[in-house]
Amino acid sequence: MTSLTLVRRIAARPSIVFDALTTPDGIACWWGPDDGPVLLAETDIRVGGRFRVRFRMLDGTEHESSGQYIEIDKPTRLVISWRWTQGGEPEEAGEESRVEIDLRPIDAGTELTFTHSRLRTEASRASHEHGWNGALDKLARHFTSDRT
């Protein structure tokens, strides 16, 4: 899965979700996969403006990513370019990918659709042309059972 899509239903109106996504104060509260701290968050919310976020994970490793705002349609859509600039995915170094976030108002608040695409040329091509996830999963299981 190289073009990654995730959907979340959030109990907050789109404008609040949008602010959480784009303000340094908001970003500092959620960015990163665990409870490690956000060390730096800079955003320049205008088309062509840049963002930079640095966080530390609980395992002590620090990661930083940055990019540019490509599309801003408050409070429903946000498109940014993305690259790891330090300690991120080493294979992705220097390569730019793309993050699209759509916020749709629903009764309960907001439905957020998140897509991270263009992760790798080859990988994206493979996943777009063929659904090979099933085969990959099978092989991953094989590998797992090999180890146990």
Added chain:
Amino acid sequence: MAKLPASHLDRTFAALVDPTRRAILARLAMEESVSIGELARPFTIKLPAVMKHLDVLGAAGLISRSKKARTVAVRLAPEPMAEAMDWLRRYERFWSASLDRLAAYAAAQEAKAGGEHSP
């Protein structure tokens, strides 16, 4: 941080693009060791074409071949696959966990913003 050369992953993914090669890998995932003749049997393509696919898989490090008497046994070498999977899953883990945290944070902000906007 352990570096994995990009070319390494590219080879893995390039090898996976082809449906015949994926079928070969899927079969090897279920059977430990299969002869080339046996691997080629389900396919309509000729043996030399199957051999070419095996060369690609071999170059990507996804299979190993060993010659015993007059048959060549093919086995899955799952490490490069696991590396590719791991690479892809790191993104999923990062964003999935981050978005869960975003959802919790935004919901708290909404609650703070006041009951007058109750849905």
